[in-house]
Amino acid sequence: MTTMLLHRVGVWRAFGPAALALLTGLLLLSAFLTLAGYDTMTALAALWDGAAGSRYAIFSATLVRAIPLLLLGLAFAVGARAGGFNIGMEGQFAAGAIAATWSGLLVGDLPPPVAVTVVLLSGGLAGAAWMLVPVAMRLRFGVTEVITTLLLNFVAEATVSWMVAGPLQEASGGYPQSDPVAVAARLPRLLPDARLHAGLLLALLLAALLWVAFRRTGWGFRLRAVGAGPTAASTVGGIAPLRVLAGALILSGALAGLGGAVEVSGVSFALYQQLSPGYGFTAIAVALLGRLHPGGIVLAALFFGGLEAGAGAMQRDAGVPAVAVQVVQAVVLLTLVILARRTR
Amino acid sequence: MIDLELAVAFGAATVRVATPLAFAALGETLVQRSGIINLGIEGAMLAGALGAAVGAMIGGPLAGVMVASLVGVVVATVFAAVVVSARADQIITGTAVTLGSIGLTGVVARQYFGSGGAGLDLPTLAPMAIPGLAKLPLVGPVFFVQSPITYLVYCLIPILAWLLFGTRFGLQLRATGESAPSARAMGVRTARVQWIAILLGGLLAGLAGATLVLAQVGTFTEKMTAGRGFIAIAIVVLGRWQPWGVASAALLFGGATALQYLFQASDSRIPYQFFLALPYLLALAALALAYGRARSPAGLGKVE
Numbered sequence: 001m002t003t004m005l006l007h008r009v010g011v012w013r014a015f016g017p018a019a020l021a022l023l024t025g026l027l028l029l030s031a032f033l034t035l036a037g038y039d040t041m042t043a044l045a046a047l048w049d050g051a052a053g054s055r056y057a058i059f060s061a062t063l064v065r066a067i068p069l070l071l072l073g074l075a076f077a078v079g080a081r082a083g084g085f086n087i088g089m090e091g092q093f094a095a096g097a098i099a100a101t102w103s104g105l106l107v108g109d110l111p112p113p114v115a116v117t118v119v120l121l122s123g124g125l126a127g128a129a130w131m132l133v134p135v136a137m138r139l140r141f142g143v144t145e146v147i148t149t150l151l152l153n154f155v156a157e158a159t160v161s162w163m164v165a166g167p168l169q170e171a172s173g174g175y176p177q178s179d180p181v182a183v184a185a186r187l188p189r190l191l192p193d194a195r196l197h198a199g200l201l202l203a204l205l206l207a208a209l210l211w212v213a214f215r216r217t218g219w220g221f222r223l224r225a226v227g228a229g230p231t232a233a234s235t236v237g238g239i240a241p242l243r244v245l246a247g248a249l250i251l252s253g254a255l256a257g258l259g260g261a262v263e264v265s266g267v268s269f270a271l272y273q274q275l276s277p278g279y280g281f282t283a284i285a286v287a288l289l290g291r292l293h294p295g296g297i298v299l300a301a302l303f304f305g306g307l308e309a310g311a312g313a314m315q316r317d318a319g320v321p322a323v324a325v326q327v328v329q330a331v332v333l334l335t336l337v338i339l340a341r342r343t344r
Numbered sequence: 345m346i347d348l349e350l351a352v353a354f355g356a357a358t359v360r361v362a363t364p365l366a367f368a369a370l371g372e373t374l375v376q377r378s379g380i381i382n383l384g385i386e387g388a389m390l391a392g393a394l395g396a397a398v399g400a401m402i403g404g405p406l407a408g409v410m411v412a413s414l415v416g417v418v419v420a421t422v423f424a425a426v427v428v429s430a431r432a433d434q435i436i437t438g439t440a441v442t443l444g445s446i447g448l449t450g451v452v453a454r455q456y457f458g459s460g461g462a463g464l465d466l467p468t469l470a471p472m473a474i475p476g477l478a479k480l481p482l483v484g485p486v487f488f489v490q491s492p493i494t495y496l497v498y499c500l501i502p503i504l505a506w507l508l509f510g511t512r513f514g515l516q517l518r519a520t521g522e523s524a525p526s527a528r529a530m531g532v533r534t535a536r537v538q539w540i541a542i543l544l545g546g547l548l549a550g551l552a553g554a555t556l557v558l559a560q561v562g563t564f565t566e567k568m569t570a571g572r573g574f575i576a577i578a579i580v581v582l583g584r585w586q587p588w589g590v591a592s593a594a595l596l597f598g599g600a601t602a603l604q605y606l607f608q609a610s611d612s613r614i615p616y617q618f619f620l621a622l623p624y625l626l627a628l629a630a631l632a633l634a635y636g637r638a639r640s641p642a643g644l645g646k647v648e
């Protein structure tokens with residue numbers, strides 16, 4: 001009896017807050033759409049159809065959008081576990097996309113596995129490099145990474161805008177976009193008739209690796225120790241908190257940059273402005289909804305991937321602007337952050 | 345004397361661009377002095393911008409300003425309720441408030457203005473020369489031929505300085521920001537103080553949005569604040585949490601943004617995107633220089 005009760009409490013602690021947050025989010029979205037004078041049922045039906053209503057919705061929309069969300073969600077979790085907030089994933093994503101496009105245009109003569117590896121590595125490196133300034137400013141001047149990473153998002157946006165109109169603009173010079181990357185640089189598709197690509201396997205592999213690393217390695221323990229209390233970690237554990245935080249943030253940047261590279265190599269095949277519809281911010285909700293746990297983040301990424309996919313359908317079929325789903329993200333975040341306070 | 349004309353135009357543009365930044369940053373100064381960092385001012389500013397556009401369409405520019413301040417306060421209420429009353433994490437809450445504002449304003453704007461967006465025929469706050477002062481050489485046309493809302497900022501700076509450093513409430517506010525537990529032990533009702541600071545900050549962020557719509561752009565577009573709220577946070581640090589310092593820092597950022605007009609006028613070969621990025625790069629440089637030298641409120645960002 002007692003064990004059963006305990007078990008129930010455990011289930012609530014694991015899934016309760018997330019379920020409550022999602023429910024609140026969807027309810028408030030419905031209420032808001034009704035208030036704003038939209039046909040709420042049509043909108044929600046379109047949302048569902050676009051997310052899970054067909055084979056196309058699942059394999060060409062939802063899962064495809066879940067991939068960057070998973071990678072960026074993991075990126076946020078790595079930083080947050082060490083007590084660092086990487087609010088600049090949008091910028092690192094863009095940096096990764098730029099580097100991936102650049103290398104993707106050059107590697108056409110390499111065998112495909114090598115070419116793809118080069119492209120993805122360059123994206124990860126660019127994301128890590130984009131994080132160097134915030135990390136240096138944190139170490140040298142004590143400036144919080146929250147603001148520096150956030151500001152760099154806008155620098156990245158301007159850089160992409162310059163790239164696609166300048167150095168990386170398509171040869172014909174017609175539109176502000178790059179030429180398509182070499183075929184060898186593209187991630188293979190997993191199904192013959194859907195857009196789902198091998199980036200999903202890579203993202204799941206990384207989630208599994210981090211799952212083990214968080215739990216079973218000294219590094220994972222140090223992250224948690226520094227995140228829980230830097231002073232205690234250094235006094236009792238002999239851990240250098242700033243060094244651990246710096247490493248975590250750079251890895252976070254690398255994962256976000258990889259997200260950008262995977263998007264170029266698996267979906268867009270080219271660089272253009274607004275490549276990310278705000279994945280860098282949605283992924284914060286993904287990571288928190290997944291409670292910074294890789295397994296939870298996989299589930300949360302699927303959910304938010306569906307929401308992103310459904311948002312497009314909602315705009316097409318019900319005339320509700322796709323940004324409306326950001327209301328759900330906001331409510332989910334607010335609910336979780338309040339619940340986290342209550343259960344601590 | 346083409347150079348003098350250019351200098352005056354640049355100076356006037358600097359002040360015009362600096363005005364919304366100054367509103368938002370002065371508001372955030374109050375908030376941070378109470379120990380809270382509010383990333384949601386970006387959202388409050390955006391919501392204020394939409395409020396200004398809607399209000400101005402219905403009842404003219406003045407109504408726009410009123411609606412914008414009200415909307416700013418409403419957005420700040422959400423932030424204050426979660427952060428002060430529910431004691432949740434400030435960074436995540438601020439991010440969520442901004443995300444939510446982007447979503448809400450997008451939906452409301454679409455519903456209100458249609459998919460084409462707001463027209464360019466909003467009634468705006470036209471520049472108004474102040475008799476006498478406007479005749480001063482150089483300073484006159486730069487500072488005193490501005491939109492009336494800019495003059496509001498001029499008045500706001502000394503008022504805030506007095507509020508912070510000359511009143512009992514200011515003392516309580518600063519004490520709360522340095523150490524909320526100590527302030528409480530001295531009998532300060534810290535939660536109330538922080539609520540007031542956040543709501544005032546929201547009001548000023550709303551005014552910042554109103555300035556953007558009614559005195560600069562003349563219309564509302566989705567995500568039009570484009571990170572100005574975040575720049576305002578860097579301005580607060582650069583201005584060392586002092587109203588006059590913050591206003592001067594806002595002017596510096598106004599200048600950095602206005603540079604692009606200057607360079608567009610000359611035919612330079614620097615890509616214009618560099619000027620788009622310049623304010624943000626400047627903000628980073630400012631943070632590196634200012635942090636450490638000026639002491640931030642000791643309790644800033646702490647959740648009790």
